[in-house]
Amino acid sequence: MRILGKWAMLGAACISLTACEQVQKVAANAAGLPTDENVLFWTQDQRDNAFRQMEVLTTTRTIEAGDSIRELPAGKPLPKTLKTENGDVSIDEYMAEQRLAGLVVLQDGKIRLEEYRMDFGPDDRWTSFSVAKSLVSSLVGAAIKDGFIKSLDDPLTTYIPELKGSGYDGVSVEQLLTMTSGVKWNEDYEDKGSDVARFNTTKSKDGVDPVILYMKTLVNEAEPGTRWQYNTGETNLIGVLVAKATGKSLSEYLSEKVWKPYGMAKDAVWILNDGGKEIGGCCISATTRDFALFGQFAMNGGKIGDTAVVPEGWFAKAGTKQADIGQPGAGYGYQWWTFDDGSFAAQGIFGQGIFIDPKRKLVIAGNGNWPRATPDDKKVTRNAFYKAVQDYLDSEATPDK
Template sequence: MKPLKKIALGMLLALAATATAGWFSLDKETRGLLKTVPTNRDLLFWSVPQRDAAFRALDRIPLLAKWRVVQPSSTPRSLPPGSPLALPLDLDAYMAGQRSSAILIVQGGKLRVERYGLDYGPDGRWTSFSVAKSFTSTLVGAALKDGHIKSMDDKVSDYITSMKGSAYDDVSIRQLLTMTSGVRWNEDYGDPNSDVAKFNNHPPEAGVPSIVSYLRQLPRQAPAGERWLYSTGETNLVGILVSEATKRPLAQYLEEKIWKPAGMEQQATWILSKTGQEISGCCIQAAARDYARMGQFILEGAKVQGQGILPEGWLQDATTKRADIGKPGRGYGYQWWTYDDGSFAARGIFGQGIFIDPKRQLVIASNANWAGGASSPKESEAREAFYKAVQQAVDAEAAPSR
């Protein structure tokens, strides 16, 4: 029997043994997995067909992952339809170029565009990748409001005692959120020896979360607060910090502070590390409409029945430029990518994103599987151009007729 058929048979047996309603609801996702299931955890180096199958079902590959469930609201927020937005581009061609699985545009609180691709639809879930970073950041603000975190200027090792004696003794929570720790890290998605490629496979020390075990060995390269360097590992450390501060799993806190209060419609999942903690810089699985609801929740100030879940002014700080990333007109906030025009975005590799423009009351949620790779410049630039085109369409609609 060929190896792939053996794996498929093994998964089929696992399905029968597991016998849960969620597993048997997979339908085409399961069929896709059985045909093209990845055989290793190194998702950065999977083929395009493997990613097509797995991105919609990362939480249903028992050989690769464990996860926690995030339960939806009993009273989901409606996304009322609005009139179709007249876009100055060929949306079909754009989606084909992006290999989009979903694009939703909410403007003025109305769902004005909802399109799907890659044989994906509104009932499925798609992995977030680094879009999860902005969810994690929001939970830091919630923990601060709830009193679990005392100050953004507290040191990381005040909350994660196993980081004491490491380079993170000098790093504040604020610096961790803005990725200005000064600690060495390599986020090269094409290099199998980079930190981002290696940390998930690092053998953890006994009794220590895997990401803590990895990061506490890294040296300092610059003084804390003086240099911006993108680091997924550090967002994973943020998640550990929130869990330590709140004394609960991150998925549970997400459910309590965001998923249910914001009116999410479908169950989500959050993938766990080897040592059982949420990989908080990545890997929330959710429906496209719920990603759009997250954007709308943030656009409206992260409020529940008029009461903010975040400290006064915190969201403004989080979504405006706190660190210079070396690109004109852009910056980095608290795990949000910022634009000088006041808009901001959550971004994930292979084309995941939530773009938010308060001025235009605009949210764009998108999922994809870029053929060009994890952070392909071609697809990334096309997405930026798409955001601008949508902004132009909103402006043209609002302009007085002559």
């Protein structure tokens, strides 16, 4: 997945673009940071180093936190070892196996577990990759609540008229949220000719957002609403939709609606594309605790005190199956992965995630660096850990069973 189109100055002055890029890459290499724009080709050590400081590598915009920080009281600590279907697993073993830098478990707004590894700490930021998708979709709910977007049934072209005549003619806002547009798309990260590889290299032209420039070239191959297909480009379009409808940058709107009023502890940063716009489908860097707080916000229905940020019932629908993804017990909501037991999750490549279980008032946030982008064995182990935490909380609630 290509996410870096610009290299930040690393303490050197340059007299030409070519020379500047070369000096920046040499400086990055000397600092142990990657110089290849494709994250899939970074070494594990480079990812360990870069994921905690993405703002050093490229242009970002700040998601400002406020002056009031939400307190997270300590709850009863989880045990150091949990029972899984494959035997007992300690927290240390789990974090090492998942290569987690940060892990935070909240229950009912209290910290049951908070652990850090890899020289990472509670005040440090880590990148999110596609976890950002779930945050962006939540801004659609906020824009509806604020009256900027009238209805999920509205045609997407009402808000992005540049897409008229493209494959997105006749696609609704809701179909974009659920990735059921029917538009032809290739999400293969390791195929250099795929859409997900090529659209990130599109340059802005005449002031037009590069997302629009690429996405308007796509054609429809299925009736909208009849087929689910994972499509990062469409989340980038959701970002364009929110920015156009609100007249605000995504960073500004997220700060205004959630980051400041909900009491996130630290500023976050969002990577920008070649057009100077936030990448809607990726790349918010924040503390693990603040990611957990966003999970708490979603679990509580998007309310801050008595103030509703999103329409009533938004997260109840966003976090339940709206599209069949062909996997038993799972589905896709409004940019959230859903499970038939009522839980839902935001997930990003290389092991980023926010797991939300409203039934148990549980949020689990983790940031790490898997050896590969989406290894199946790591997903299985992570799901087993989630289940082990759920089972332990159930045993607490019914100690006699």
